[in-house]
Amino acid sequence: ENVPLCGRDHMAYRSAYFPVKDVIDGDLCEQYAMLSSELQRKIAEELDRTPSEILKKLEDLRAKIC
Secondary structure, three states: OOOOOOOOOOOHOOOOOOOOOOOOOOHHHHHHHHOOOOHHHHHHOOOOOHHHHHHHHHHHHHHHHO
């Protein structure tokens, strides 16, 4: 497992005060590209997508907010 970029556990941080809905966790998204290709493939299969489709979507989101 990768250490969270900000040093915080994602699930504990996101729900520390109240449950959060409809929010994109940028740190978590950025970690996808750093995962092994096997883990990327497993995640992509769960989402009925290819790893390249997910990476493209993340790139589009990044470009949209920059």
